[in-house]
Amino acid sequence: MLSRVAESVYWMSRQIERAENIARFLEVTLHLILDQPENLVDPWDPLVRVTGDDEWFKKKYGLPNQENVVQFLAFDEEYPHSMLTCLRTARENARGVREKLSSEAFEQINEFYLFVNDASRNESLDRTSQFFDDIRQHALLWSGVFASTMAQDTTWHFANVGRMLERADKTSRVLDVKYFNLLLSVDHVGTAIDDLQWSALLLAISGMEAYRRDHHDIDLENVIAFFLFNRTFPRSVHHCIASAGWSLGEIDNCSRAHEASQTSKQLDVLQHRLANTRVKEVLAGGMHQFVDGVQREVNEIGNSLAEDFFQTSHQ
Amino acid sequence: MQSQSQTQSQSQTQTSDGGPADEIPRLSGYQNEGFYDEVVTHDGVARPDSVALVDLINRLPVGELMRRQRAIERSLYQKGITFTVYSDNQGTEKIMPFDIVPRILSAAVWADIEVGLKQRIRALNRFLDDVYNERRIINEGVIPAGIVDSCPHYLPQCRGLKPPAGVWCHITGTDLVRDNEGEVFVLEDNLRCPSGVSYVLQNRSVMKKNFPRAFADSSVRPVDDYPARLYHMLRKMGPGGMLNPTVVVLTPGVYNSAYYEHSFLAHQMGVELVEGRDLLIENDRVFMRTTDGLQPVDVIYRRVDDTFLDPEVFNEDSVLGVPGLMRAYRSGNVALANAPGTGVADDKVVYAFVGEMIRFYLGEEPILNNVPTYLCERAEDRKYVLAHLDELVVKAAGESGGYGILIGPHASPEQRAEFAEKIRENPRNYVAQPTLQLSRVPTMVSDSLEGRHVDLRPYVLCRGPDDVWVLPGGLTRVALKKGSLVVNSSQGGGSKDTWVVASPGQRIAQP
Numbered sequence: 001m002l003s004r005v006a007e008s009v010y011w012m013s014r015q016i017e018r019a020e021n022i023a024r025f026l027e028v029t030l031h032l033i034l035d036q037p038e039n040l041v042d043p044w045d046p047l048v049r050v051t052g053d054d055e056w057f058k059k060k061y062g063l064p065n066q067e068n069v070v071q072f073l074a075f076d077e078e079y080p081h082s083m084l085t086c087l088r089t090a091r092e093n094a095r096g097v098r099e100k101l102s103s104e105a106f107e108q109i110n111e112f113y114l115f116v117n118d119a120s121r122n123e124s125l126d127r128t129s130q131f132f133d134d135i136r137q138h139a140l141l142w143s144g145v146f147a148s149t150m151a152q153d154t155t156w157h158f159a160n161v162g163r164m165l166e167r168a169d170k171t172s173r174v175l176d177v178k179y180f181n182l183l184l185s186v187d188h189v190g191t192a193i194d195d196l197q198w199s200a201l202l203l204a205i206s207g208m209e210a211y212r213r214d215h216h217d218i219d220l221e222n223v224i225a226f227f228l229f230n231r232t233f234p235r236s237v238h239h240c241i242a243s244a245g246w247s248l249g250e251i252d253n254c255s256r257a258h259e260a261s262q263t264s265k266q267l268d269v270l271q272h273r274l275a276n277t278r279v280k281e282v283l284a285g286g287m288h289q290f291v292d293g294v295q296r297e298v299n300e301i302g303n304s305l306a307e308d309f310f311q312t313s314h315q
Numbered sequence: 316m317q318s319q320s321q322t323q324s325q326s327q328t329q330t331s332d333g334g335p336a337d338e339i340p341r342l343s344g345y346q347n348e349g350f351y352d353e354v355v356t357h358d359g360v361a362r363p364d365s366v367a368l369v370d371l372i373n374r375l376p377v378g379e380l381m382r383r384q385r386a387i388e389r390s391l392y393q394k395g396i397t398f399t400v401y402s403d404n405q406g407t408e409k410i411m412p413f414d415i416v417p418r419i420l421s422a423a424v425w426a427d428i429e430v431g432l433k434q435r436i437r438a439l440n441r442f443l444d445d446v447y448n449e450r451r452i453i454n455e456g457v458i459p460a461g462i463v464d465s466c467p468h469y470l471p472q473c474r475g476l477k478p479p480a481g482v483w484c485h486i487t488g489t490d491l492v493r494d495n496e497g498e499v500f501v502l503e504d505n506l507r508c509p510s511g512v513s514y515v516l517q518n519r520s521v522m523k524k525n526f527p528r529a530f531a532d533s534s535v536r537p538v539d540d541y542p543a544r545l546y547h548m549l550r551k552m553g554p555g556g557m558l559n560p561t562v563v564v565l566t567p568g569v570y571n572s573a574y575y576e577h578s579f580l581a582h583q584m585g586v587e588l589v590e591g592r593d594l595l596i597e598n599d600r601v602f603m604r605t606t607d608g609l610q611p612v613d614v615i616y617r618r619v620d621d622t623f624l625d626p627e628v629f630n631e632d633s634v635l636g637v638p639g640l641m642r643a644y645r646s647g648n649v650a651l652a653n654a655p656g657t658g659v660a661d662d663k664v665v666y667a668f669v670g671e672m673i674r675f676y677l678g679e680e681p682i683l684n685n686v687p688t689y690l691c692e693r694a695e696d697r698k699y700v701l702a703h704l705d706e707l708v709v710k711a712a713g714e715s716g717g718y719g720i721l722i723g724p725h726a727s728p729e730q731r732a733e734f735a736e737k738i739r740e741n742p743r744n745y746v747a748q749p750t751l752q753l754s755r756v757p758t759m760v761s762d763s764l765e766g767r768h769v770d771l772r773p774y775v776l777c778r779g780p781d782d783v784w785v786l787p788g789g790l791t792r793v794a795l796k797k798g799s800l801v802v803n804s805s806q807g808g809g810s811k812d813t814w815v816v817a818s819p820g821q822r823i824a825q826p
Contacts, residue, residue, distance in 0.1 A: 002593050006606045095395070096569045099582035103394075110395040154606065255607045309606040 006158045007310040008093040013162035015090035019083045020139035021170040022073050027132035028204040044069045050177045070127050075120040084120050087113040102149035112138045157247035168240035169298050175227045176291040198223050205235040221279045238274040245271050263304040270297050340369045345764050351495045351754045364421045364816045367532035384415040384759050387521045412809030418756045418791040422818030431683030432775050433783045436487055439660045441676040443483035447473050457675050458668050465743055467713055468658025472628050478654045480779040485652040487775040493754035500686045506657040508618045511790040512774050513576035518812040535814040536787035542583035548778050552614050552650040560613030563587045567619050567635045577618050596639030599646040614650045621655045663712040663746050691738050691745040700747040704731045707747040724750050758793055768794045770802050788813035
């Protein structure tokens with residue numbers, strides 16, 4: 001397929017995934033504050049920190065209160081990673097590769113974007129968890145349409161790589177920031193409030209039910225293992241990296257050279273490491289350091305992908 | 316509608332109360348206002364081919380037509396069949412206005428149009444091959460050399476080119492109008508990158524969903540096979556008669572106003588949609604950059620204008636094209652549809668000579684007439700035009716899209732004076748035509764039907780001099796403003812589905 005098209009499909013898919021994750025964070029947080037007495041851990045500041053763009057936020061908004069954070073993450077048109085800008089760029093990318101998508105897939109992206117764009121201009125909109133739940137439904141529809149109307153060809157695999165790399169990054173970030181936040185309030189470890197917070201985190205990746213089936217009780221190590229190493233849950237880091245690796249393998253198989261690309265090799269290394277690390281080792285070496293390492297590797301994989309596939313020139 | 320007959324034009328209708336079966340329905344409350352209306356006659360009753368449609372409209376509950384119109388607009392919006400207004404970063408999007416009442420053309424009217432268009436494209440292709448090679452038509456005094464050579468779309472870089480089978484223009488979209496008697500005239504030949512065919516297909520698809528019965532009862536000829544026919548034509552163009560050439564569509568990119576169409580056609584044909592930056596030339600061969608290295612390209616349906624195609628030969632600032640593309644083309648390593656240089660034959664001045672071309676090259680009389688045209692370059696014509704500006708339509712030869720036009724009867728004295736000045740300054744650039752009372756079709760205007768002027772752009776695919784196919788129907792554009800004669804979408808025009816009725820006994824879908 002055309003290199004330009006592969007790149008657009010990859011980014012389109014990443015941006016939709018990113019928008020979905022933002023909606024998940026906001027929905028769960030809005031839900032969580034209903035259960036929390038006012039004097040407890042502020043849930044909004046970590047949401048800003050999860051983006052890594054806290055400086056940018058502080059300059060424009062100042063205080064990380066509910067109104068500011070929702071506006072920033074969901075609707076800010078100047079912020080390149082807000083839900084609205086992500087969907088707009090995703091839609092622009094989709095327009096540029098429309099002939100490679102099924103009609104249903106394009107229409108779903110278009111509707112998704114129009115829904116959020118219209119909402120951002122609607123002054124009377126109640127920006128509560130119900131609204132973000134609607135957005136999550138749109139995202140799920142997108143996943144369904146993508147799975148059931150698109151041939152699993154090279155286009156599909158590039159999109160899947162984009163989605164899985166983005167998801168791995170976001171899942172690891174949530175864990176990182178929450179952990180950081182927990183250390184600041186170490187008194188709460190093992191309390192009811194702590195339970196609530198970890199549950200909210202699992203809800204943010206739709207993993208509450210899957211986790212409970214395995215473990216019943218909230219337990220720090222089990223939650224971390226679920227986030228990082230679970231092999232069957234579709235939002236765990238290990239599962240995302242394995243899925244991206246599978247797609248890359250399929251892409252390599254279709255090439256004339258029939259050999260593994262640099263990207264493929266890097267994905268294999270990361271997957272191998274995730275499969276062979278234990279939670280105790282993570283905690284001993286420092287959770288933040290571990291997650292940081294994963295994120296760095298995911299970034300490098302993205303760079304290799306561009307070199308291997310998006311920059312075809314004279315041979 | 317009780318009749319299931321395929322020959323609707325002869326069938327009779329039955330009114331809802333079971334009354335007399337021979338009563339022809341009228342469109343209630345609708346006024347012709349003295350214009351030629353394509354759906355109802357001067358007496359206000361439905362024309363034979365429109366009976367099923369008028370009957371349906373009359374039976375719909377009040378407000379239902381409007382409800383369906385709104386539903387269609389919403390679905391076009393959701394499908395993203397829009398053009399973007401880039402006045403702000405919000406990317407305001409508009410749909411091309413669509414009108415729910417179809418335009419119906421009888422089998423007899425269509426038969427003339429079809430043979431007329433085939434004749435015309437044969438002559439135009441002969442003309443193109445001639446002016447870039449032997450120039451017989453000039454040497455024999457039929458067309459003055461000055462008119463051809465001064466044409467901005469005459470490209471000296473194309474001299475000596477010999478496209479296979481003498482076909483320069485493979486895809487044409489000819490603009491037709493009907494006057495107050497219903498007679499058909501050619502208003503303009505579009506031989507470069509005519510657009511709009513995607514709207515024809517989309518309009519048809521929404522109409523079939525909304526009016527299945529009236530549609531079936533009217534024996535409408537299908538248009539859905541256009542992409543397949545286009546693909547087959549392009550495939551046949553492979554260099555050296557190769558069996559399975561790689562065909563691509565070349566677009567200027569996502570910001571082009573016709574981008575949706577480029578993407579739609581590539582999608583429907585199942586071929587790659589490429590931009591200039593996706594292509595490169597090596598050893599006079601065209602390649603595209605893919606995730607699996609460079610891959611050869613054999614046939615390009617290009618929707619990039621001539622002078623942007625190749626910065627080595629034409630506009631050197633162009634970033635839309637591919638450096639070296641013309642070298643590859645001249646070497647016969649890639650086929651282009653349409654060939655570069657076709658614009659000389661749809662120049663508004665050259666247009667006036669198409670009748671002469673048909674006589675000169677084919678030895679036939681034109682089947683479709685031109686609108687009578689005054690060339691301001693001729694002193695005599697210029698004098699007449701300047702004296703009758705209040706009756707004429709004046710057009711700038713180098714402009715399109717409804718720009719650079721003076722509609723004399725609707726213009727102010729200041730506008731007419733301004734045009735008179737322009738004509739005197741640059742007579743070669745202006746032609747004038749009598750103001751036609753264009754035919755009208757009922758159109759939804761805030762909850763009721765009113766007559767609005769229309770034109771028609773049928774699409775012609777030319778594989779060889781004797782292998783020409785005309786899409787039955789085409790894009791009907793409608794001037795939505797009351798009394799307006801300008802149908803361009805950039806000037807408040809919309810579009811309608813066009814129903815060409817099969818003649819009695821004729822198979823609806825033809826091989």
